[in-house]
Amino acid sequence: MTIREVVQLLDAEILCGEEHLDTPIHTACGSDMMSDVLAYVKDQSVLLTGLLNPQVVRTAEMMDMLCIVFVRGKRPEQAVVDLAKSKGIVLLSTDKRLFVACGILYTNGLGG
Amino acid sequence: MQCIKLEYDVDGENFASAGHASESVKRTLKQMGVSPASVRRVAIAMYEGEINMVIHAHGGKAEAEIYPDRIDIYLKDSGPGIADIDLAMKAGYSTATENIRSLGFGAGMGLPNMKQYSDEMKIDSTVGVGTTVFLRVNF
Numbered sequence: 001m002t003i004r005e006v007v008q009l010l011d012a013e014i015l016c017g018e019e020h021l022d023t024p025i026h027t028a029c030g031s032d033m034m035s036d037v038l039a040y041v042k043d044q045s046v047l048l049t050g051l052l053n054p055q056v057v058r059t060a061e062m063m064d065m066l067c068i069v070f071v072r073g074k075r076p077e078q079a080v081v082d083l084a085k086s087k088g089i090v091l092l093s094t095d096k097r098l099f100v101a102c103g104i105l106y107t108n109g110l111g112g
Numbered sequence: 113m114q115c116i117k118l119e120y121d122v123d124g125e126n127f128a129s130a131g132h133a134s135e136s137v138k139r140t141l142k143q144m145g146v147s148p149a150s151v152r153r154v155a156i157a158m159y160e161g162e163i164n165m166v167i168h169a170h171g172g173k174a175e176a177e178i179y180p181d182r183i184d185i186y187l188k189d190s191g192p193g194i195a196d197i198d199l200a201m202k203a204g205y206s207t208a209t210e211n212i213r214s215l216g217f218g219a220g221m222g223l224p225n226m227k228q229y230s231d232e233m234k235i236d237s238t239v240g241v242g243t244t245v246f247l248r249v250n251f
Binding site for chain 2: 032033034035036038039049051053054055056058059061062063064079
């Protein structure tokens with residue numbers, strides 16, 4: 001799956017990183033606890049979360065993740081978008097809830 | 113032996129900027145051609161430490177010494193100290209406030225994570241004086 005397909009499946013809005021939409025991805029994780037993401041995530045390349053602060057982007061960066069999906073229609077402040085831009089991380093926003101968004105991606109072949 | 117030394121001030125008043133030092137170290141190691149797996153281990157261990165310094169200890173100093181085969185990291189703060197280090201090392205144990213948890217941290221995984229991702233870890237802490245955490249990651 002590519003990030004572009006994630007956008008389509010989740011009917012998501014692209015907040016930044018349009019130039020990376022054709023990057024292939026294989027796995028994702030969903031969590032609002034960055035501590036848990038840092039503890040349990042191995043090679044997941046997409047993070048789905050309802051948390052909006054800059055540490056979400058930093059966590060993703062430390063884990064070499066490529067894309068963050070903000071669920072429940074949430075949108076971060078511009079400073080967070082700018083931080084992601086500078087790291088080459090794609091930011092998406094979807095109206096779907098965390099469980100539903102994860103479910104859609106999982107049933108369409110994205111692994112955990 | 114050839115060694116690159118890096119030093120950072122970790123701003124304890126600014127949660128938004130936490131991770132700045134880890135980010136810089138990560139970038140430096142990447143540029144030096146250290147393997148991506150090692151770079152990630154260093155980044156995660158140091159980032160957890162940096163977050164701890166901000167949420168528990170009003171910031172402090174982060175120092176990194178990069179050798180050809182390893183990195184040694186010293187995270188020094190003048191915070192409240194850790195009364196029971198064994199307890200603090202237990203996965204899931206946390207003294208973080210609800211406010212910190214609402215920011216996505218304080219799950220009690222910071223110190224266990226630092227241990228998991230490093231090859232050597234030492235905590236030197238005195239209540240009321242501060243804490244120094246030493247982390248070594250071999251490449």
